[in-house]
Amino acid sequence: MTKSDNITDIIDHVLYSQEDIQAMCKRLGKQLTADYAGKNPLVVGVLKGAVFFMTDLVREMDVVMQNDFMDVSSYGDGFESSGKVRLDIDIQADVKGRDVLLVEDIVDTGHTLKFMEDLLTKRGAKSVKCCALLNKTARRVDNVTVDYYGAMVKNEFVVGYGLDYLNKYRNIPFIGVLKQEVIDSNSNK
Numbered sequence: 555m556t557k558s559d560n561i562t563d564i565i566d567h568v569l570y571s572q573e574d575i576q577a578m579c580k581r582l583g584k585q586l587t588a589d590y591a592g593k594n595p596l597v598v599g600v601l602k603g604a605v606f607f608m609t610d611l612v613r614e615m616d617v618v619m620q621n622d623f624m625d626v627s628s629y630g631d632g633f634e635s636s637g638k639v640r641l642d643i644d645i646q647a648d649v650k651g652r653d654v655l656l657v658e659d660i661v662d663t664g665h666t667l668k669f670m671e672d673l674l675t676k677r678g679a680k681s682v683k684c685c686a687l688l689n690k691t692a693r694r695v696d697n698v699t700v701d702y703y704g705a706m707v708k709n710e711f712v713v714g715y716g717l718d719y720l721n722k723y724r725n726i727p728f729i730g731v732l733k734q735e736v737i738d739s740n741s742n743k
C-alpha cells in the first residue's frame with residue numbers, strides 16, 4: 555500500500571468536485587421529481603456505495619416516496635468484479651405493483667444492476683429503473699439500461715463519495731481517479 559497516511563495522496567486527479575456532484579444531484583432530482591410525481595415510488599439505495607448519493611439525491615426530489623436499502627456486493631477483491639453478486643441484506647418492502655427506483659453510485663459491468671432488476675421484476679414490481687451517479691460502459695457485460703445518470707466515466711477506477719477500493723476511501727467528499735500504483739501494489743499480494 556501507499557506509505558502515506560493522507561487519503562487524498564492516493565488520488566491521481568479529481569474527476570468531479572463537490573460542486574459538480576451537487577449540480578448532478580440537483581439536475582437528476584428535478585428530472586425524477588417530474589417523472590415520479592404521484593407514483594409513490596420505492597426508492598432503494600444499494601449499499602454500501604450508494605448511501606452518500608442516495609441521501610443527497612432524494613432530498614432533491616420533491617415527491618412523496620418510500621425508502622429502503624439493499625446490500626449487494628461483488629467487488630470483494632477491489633478492482634475486478636467477481637461476477638458473483640451476493641445479496642447480504644434484502645429490502646423489507648413488498649415491491650408487488652410498485653414503481654421501484656434503484657439508486658447506485660456506479661454501474662460498471664452491469665452484474666449488480668442485472669441481479670437486482672431480475673430479482674425485483676420476479677417479485678412483481680410494476681417498474682424497475684435505475685439512477686446511477688456514474689455510468690461506466692467500457693467494461694459493460696450485462697445488457698442493462700441506466701435510465702438516469704450524473705455522468706459517464708472512462709475505464710478508470712474511481713473512488714470517493716461512496717465509491718471504494720478495498721472498502722476504503724468512501725469518505726473522500728469528491729470523486730477522484732485512483733492512482734494505478736495503489737492498484738498495482740495490491741494486485742502483487
Ligand SMILES: O=P(O)(O)OC[C@H]1O[C@H](OP(=O)(O)OP(=O)(O)O)[C@H](O)[C@@H]1O
Pocket residue numbers: 600601602603604626627628629630635658659660661662663664665666667718
Ligand atoms: O456494475 P458492476 O460491475 O456490478 O459494479 C457496480 C457495483 O459495484 C459496486 O459495489 P460493490 O460490489 O463494490 O459493493 P459496495 O457498494 O459495498 O462497495 C458499486 O457500488 C455497484 O453496486
Ligand code: HPA
Pocket residue numbers: 629660662710711712713717718719
Ligand atoms: O470504478 C469503480 N470504483 C469503485 N467501485 C467500483 N465498482 C465498480 N466500478 C467501480
Ligand SMILES: [Mg+2]
Pocket residue numbers: 603629717718719
Ligand atoms: Mg465497492
